[in-house]
Amino acid sequence: MVSVRVGIVSKTDVPVNPPRRRLRGAERRARIEAAAVVAFAHRGYDATAIGEIAAAAGVTRTVLYDHFPDKRALFLHVLATQHELMLTEIARGITSEGGPRDRVRATLASYLRFTRDHPAARRLLLDPIPSGDAELDEVVRGYLDDRANAISGMVSADLARVGVDLASTSLPVIVAVVSGAADGLAQWWALHPDTPFDEVVDAATRLLWNGLPRAGDP
Template sequence: MGIVSSPGVSVNQPRRRLRGAERRRRVEAAAVVAFANRGYDATSLGEIASAAGVTRTVMYDHFPTKRALFLQVLASQHELMLTEIARGITSEGGPRDRVRATLAAYLEFTREHPATRRLLLDPIPSGDPELDQVVRGYLDDRADAISGLLSADLAGAGVDLGSTSLPVIVAVVSGAADGLAQWWALHPDTPFDDVVDAATRLLWNGLPRAGDA
């Protein structure tokens, strides 16, 4: 019996950890949608627990407060979005190829994670000044990351990276990408390649001359 029971324990232990990880994942996924749709203030932990299919007791094991859950969701989704944006900007090929790859990666991300885009880029005010400042900080981090990733191409186009041109250009490009994602969400039948190609032509015809007087 001892020989049989010992393997049983070792096999069951990792399964229990996986179940716990899966519960946490489901809570975070439900929280992203709830916070994006209703905002921090109007969302309750009970609502999130119900959507995740877990009890409130189980949820408290992972996230003792709504604030802790909100901060975790912001951090994880911000990292996820930046990873996808960086994948495009740092892809192989010339500057035009990277522009297209970045737009494609971002649009694919917003299609697969629409709630994340709303949560991070079109947030509902939380009613908590400190939390709203955290959200603004993530927006600034996103702009800084894009600036760093685009700086070599923009310098090659003649942009003075120490001037105000860099943050302005990044704001325009980011705003255009966000607007495009919103438009495509309303017109999902428009072919993906047509959307990316048209946006690439617009940005490419402007970015190489962004340093011109």
């Protein structure tokens, strides 16, 4: 109980803990999105409850609904934003300066940094748990196709210069192999995080650039 005394404030009148800072709308939304990425990545769409996301974000369900009308809308939103973030990082490497080999290395480095900094996003996009909703699963597959198409568009000029027939099946096969190798490398590095970053990138670059027969070449 707060005592009322003129000119005197007792120690019991002073809050033990300072009042919590009220979050701005943008901060609340960012927390909701971050919590949703982790929940959907690790539990899947069907097994994740909207209340679980709200609790992880430190907001009420009412506040969450102020930003997203339902779980489906939130799921679709985080898929789209994380997909765009991943493609932006990949594009930063592919379109970097230098020759083709330099860009191969830069692309691997960009992707590894993305998976290191956003492990839940990688899992959500590339190792998704089936949602139990055919339409949502089709959306996820569409993002995987978009990723492959975007990478194809970014590397096609370099591949054409080394003699790859872009109208043949070689282009999608090469993109699939390189993408799968990069993701496998990211998962391996997540299990061996003490391995120096530059050593991981250099070894992978030598393999992708030189091929297996010359993987030991500098």
